[in-house]
Amino acid sequence: MKLTADSLVLAYGPKVIVDGVSIRIPEGRISVLIGPNGSGKSTILRALSRLLKPQSGQVVLDGHSIQTMTTREVARKLAILPQQSTAPEAITVENLVWYGRHPHRRAILPPTPADRRAVGWAMAATGMDKFRARPVDELSGGQRQRAWISLALAQETDILLLDEPTTFLDLSHQLDVLELCAELNREQGKTIVMVLHDINLAAEYAHHLFVIRSGCLHTEGDPPAVLTSDLLRDVFGVEARVMPHPVTGAPLCIPLRKVPREDRRPHRPAVVENGGSL
């Protein structure tokens, strides 16, 4: 299942946020969009999941423009978990996960065995099956995020998009959610695309990084190639040391100080390594 974006121009009203970004999401891997606040990374994710209609350019899913497909067709191939979701009052975990079957079901018809299997599997995959009868309101932040991920899993899609899934979670719950994503990728071969704020966590879990800077794709590639002190200076405005993580070997950024704006390089450097610029 291929997901690509072709010279996207994205805007809220007259205000252009993203100007001409082309992206090819690597299949079966975890991709993470990083970038400073307001760079447009969440906006790109919204466009990839057809929540935002591009002003020009297109998103292509499995050979079809996502805007020409019905939203139900898209929902069978691609699941999106928006940034903040509120569950209906007093709903149980199991019933929340059942919503994930919506794109596969027909109005009034009773659920099929396939539906039941999918729901059961989605809860088992996230370890939420033991909480199935608990109201979502009573769960801890990390468990709640797992419940939402179960909902997206119940859609049984190859592609899973997550918009800042770790926001508002403490460190252990952040790791919890990211471990879950890694596991889903490893065991189910799911293509996962996330927006993350924490560069070190992104470096740890991503196979492929997209670095977004003021509405443009600045760099992409695998984390060790992308995350350099030059990049941190140019994109994030931070003087930093990058060294291999003593345990995992992933690049680890240690910020030292803020860089004055005029010292940053304004222009876009060439795409690094296995970058799939279209």
Added chain:
Amino acid sequence: MAVLAARPLRPWVVAPTLPVLLAVLGGAAVVLSIFSLAISGAHLPLWPALQAAVGADNRYGPVIRNSQLPRVLLCWVVGCSLGVAGGVTQGVIRNPLASPDVIGVSKGAGVGAALLLLVLPTAPVIAIPIAAFSGGLLAFVAVYLFAYRQGASPVRLALTGIAVGAICDSIVRFLLVKWPIDINAALIWLVGSLYGRTQVDVLEVLPWMLVLTPALLFFAHRLDVLGLGDDLAIGLGEPVERTRLVTLLLAVSLASAAVAVAGAIGFVGLVAPHIARRLVGGQHLRYLPLSALVGVLLMLIADSLGRGIHPPLDVPAGLITALIGGPFFLYLLARIVR
């Protein structure tokens, strides 16, 4: 089956299941309807009245058939329509304080009816429901168009609805001031009353209810999905904007039909869904039927009280629903402080 857990009212009360509740409330409504048949300005004995209602030919026959029975039937049709339309509106607007009135229905219908009653007092009586129905639908169309800006967000729908309602109010006031010939008739219509309604009126609304209520129940699952928020609902493959327009249009038509014959009866569409949701939880397929029954009960109570409270005077049902529903609404408002 994806079923929302019914939220227990109190820990020590076993949450009554939906069929039981439907049976209990339905039974209550039937009993109330029977007694309501005999409540009238002129005293009617209960038993002969009942016999007349089922077709026996005694001296109460004409009164029962031409005035009492149609009113009771209208209570059922109007209450059910308003209860369902209210529940759907609250679901789509995603705000428990919304109601069909809020998206312009009854105010628009008011303009339609007032135009006819005041400006063209010679128009045939049958034209009033038509004018009211078109008024309600037009007001909703205006609300939707004004609220539409890259989609009609629930918040903007609610606010523009209130604003369009205010415009309609101003127009009605203007009409009342400019053509003050029949102010009382217009006021009674604006409050909502079943006084003087006949078999013809019942037949006018019945088809709307019979078609639109099942149609809306058909959308119940989709309304649940809309409740998750636009982004997630789209992510789950729901064409949010279209579903919102279609369901609102159906709900508005249903409410407009009810308002067209009964006048701008308030608070039923606001309060009935709340009571239903507290009893069986927020899943639309479960609470919409219950909301319809609660609406019927409210209408029956209001209309019977209106007839019985101060005999020669027929207090408009809309006043009583407001008197009952208003304080209940205040109580709700105090509870849902977030």
Added chain:
Amino acid sequence: MASSGSAATTSDVLPARARYPAGVLVALAGTGLLLVAAFWDLAIGARPLSASQVVGGLFGHGNVLDVEIVRSIRLPRVLMAAVIGLDLAMSGVIMQGLTANPLAAPDIVGVSAGAALVVVAAATVFAQIHGTALVLLGFAGAGIAAFGVLGLAGVGQGRTSPVRMALAGVTVTAMLLAFTQALLLLHQNGTAGIFFWLVGGVNFAQWSDLLVILPWTAIGAAGAMLLAVALNILALGDDVARGVGLNVDRTRLLGVLCVVCLAGAAVAVSGPVAFIGLIVPHTTRRLVGNNHLLVIPLAGLLGATLLTFADVGARFVQFPFETPSGIVTALLGAPFFLYLARRHRASA
């Protein structure tokens, strides 16, 4: 609540946003327009008067009938329009400041409807009520409605969303209106008269009414000015306001009392004139910024001007007959409300 230019977004409440030059300009223009409106309102009527007749009438020269018309019929009416306009506009500013909510206004939130209900109730029970008793009744109704709705809408427990306040307001208004209509229907004599009163207007204002309302207006306006700085601080949000040492609860209480004083008295005397409390504060803030020291007096001036013009406009509705001026403000104000609603950004 992110609509730019709404009641109070944190960025634009700083005292620096007072545009004093604009304020002076608005004050001059407002005064000029008010004089024009007042003069026009004096001249127009079943017996049209020329400019010289009006001036003559004011100073007691000329035709005795004209002098009588100008001095004892039209002048109190014009002054009343100005006073009521000022009252309602100021109370709108205070409410929007207190609630940080662009849709708070006495008539939207139900304050006017509450005052109207109590006044109508009293009028149906006791045939004739005049003067201060009427005003006190208006206070009672306005006070109960104001504290009730604001409390129920969650003011004081964080910012209320405009939607919530508006929905709560319309429904409470609908309920109070239903009560009022119930009273009218049970007392069927003179429905049309009370209905006219319910639309709101200054058509039959007399000098005695003016004397009744003036002290309350003075108290309310003075109180509003004293609260101006506190309102500026409150616009930063409750927590920040407390942090800089403002007694938030006392400010709210005093503010609501000012609203009750201004709006309650106005409604008791002239009926619930619609939308002045919504249109004027917004327009004023657009013109002169968000500093309440400037907004409160200028909103009062513009409110006076608007209602005086509305009173002129009302004469054209059914020419020789009287029409309540509230009709004109309602027809003007409702589209303005629509404009505010439409500007609301899609949040969520």
